[in-house]
Amino acid sequence: MKTIRLSIIGFGAVGQGVARTILSKKEILHKQGIDLRVIGISDSKGSEINVDGIDLKSALARKKQKGTIAKGNEGALDIIRDVEHEIVVEATPTNIKDGEPGLSNMLGAFDSGKHVITSNKGPLALYFSQLKESAEDNGVIFRYEATVGGAVPIFNLIHESLAGNRVMGIEGILNGTTNYILTRMAEERLTYELALKEAQELGIAETDPTYDVEGIDSACKLVILANSVFGQAATYRDVEVTGITKITPEALELASKNNYVVKLICEAGNGTLTVAPRLVPKKHPLAVGGTLNVASILTDLAGRITISGKGAGSIETASSILSDILYIVRNS
Ligand code: HSE
Numbered sequence: 513m514k515t516i517r518l519s520i521i522g523f524g525a526v527g528q529g530v531a532r533t534i535l536s537k538k539e540i541l542h543k544q545g546i547d548l549r550v551i552g553i554s555d556s557k558g559s560e561i562n563v564d565g566i567d568l569k570s571a572l573a574r575k576k577q578k579g580t581i582a583k584g585n586e587g588a589l590d591i592i593r594d595v596e597h598e599i600v601v602e603a604t605p606t607n608i609k610d611g612e613p614g615l616s617n618m619l620g621a622f623d624s625g626k627h628v629i630t631s632n633k634g635p636l637a638l639y640f641s642q643l644k645e646s647a648e649d650n651g652v653i654f655r656y657e658a659t660v661g662g663a664v665p666i667f668n669l670i671h672e673s674l675a676g677n678r679v680m681g682i683e684g685i686l687n688g689t690t691n692y693i694l695t696r697m698a699e700e701r702l703t704y705e706l707a708l709k710e711a712q713e714l715g716i717a718e719t720d721p722t723y724d725v726e727g728i729d730s731a732c733k734l735v736i737l738a739n740s741v742f743g744q745a746a747t748y749r750d751v752e753v754t755g756i757t758k759i760t761p762e763a764l765e766l767a768s769k770n771n772y773v774v775k776l777i778c779e780a781g782n783g784t785l786t787v788a789p790r791l792v793p794k795k796h797p798l799a800v801g802g803t804l805n806v807a808s809i810l811t812d813l814a815g816r817i818t819i820s821g822k823g824a825g826s827i828e829t830a831s832s833i834l835s836d837i838l839y840i841v842r843n844s
Pocket of ligand 1: 686688823824
């Protein structure tokens with residue numbers, strides 16, 4: 513049995529989704545000879561550490577009951593630096609002003625020789641090349657499948673399945689909240705405000721939903737994708753962005769009458785990065801509805817490959833994180 517010790521830094525929807533997924537996959541992983549042991553969990557109020565493995569069921573129950581995992585006062589960096597383990601799962605909330613606390617957590621993990629898996633977009637949208645270099649300098653693995661497209665395995669697809677291809681361009685919908693709003697406004701004639709409220713109730717909108725509707729969340733994801741695929745060193749501020757706040761129900765209705773839908777489309781290629789509402793024919797592969805995300809990748813050998821799926825959600829995001837965990841288990 514190969515034992516892999518992990519910490520979960522940040523115990524919100526994503527961190528709890530990871531704990532639930534590790535619990536639900538325990539037996540099947542054991543059958544594959546893999547024992548995933550969570551030795552530390554932290555949230556903004558404190559932490560729990562157990563070098564023999566935390567009982568995830570009671571940790572989840574305590575979080576639900578008390579609103580925190582805290583049993584001790586150790587902070588995230590105390591776990592990351594001082595407790596022996598192999599993988600840090602960094603799932604603190606996205607902060608696109610300075611990337612903290614995720615940035616320091618990730619750099620601290622690399623410096624102490626730990627692999628990092630993250631769902632946290634902020635540090636990567638600001639400091640992608642610095643993080644990548646730090647991981648390389650320290651000889652550890654850095655995986656971030658969950659940062660773009662939630663459950664959609666876009667980095668795996670491009671870097672593993674399409675290995676050897678040259679990617680010429682990428683276009684897609686990388687924000688579920690705006691896609692949901694545009695779909696509900698067009699199909700049910702809901703007002704923008706009501707559709708946004710519904711998206712917030714679904715738990716997919718950012719804490720500050722202006723990040724969604726102004727296109728900033730899409731820009732962050734596009735820049736992570738472009739940096740990873742094209743080796744760029746851009747930040748989300750390099751993306752030309754137009755959000756969806758000025759789209760009227762009349763514009764959506766007119767588009768529909770002509771067999772089009774309006775979608776917030778991200779585009780990368782030829783060195784340009786743009787996020788803007790575009791008219792898409794109703795039967796086009798990019799015309800996915802509801803909270804779905806979609807990415808269409810144009811390559812030299814495989815031609816165009818389009819992939820779609822759930823771009824947010826606790827268990828869906830944990831799917832990408834588990835896949836990154838298993839990549840590290842197999843490649844380290
Ligand atoms: N607010 C984001 C969205 C969450 O709507 O896609 C997932 O990153």
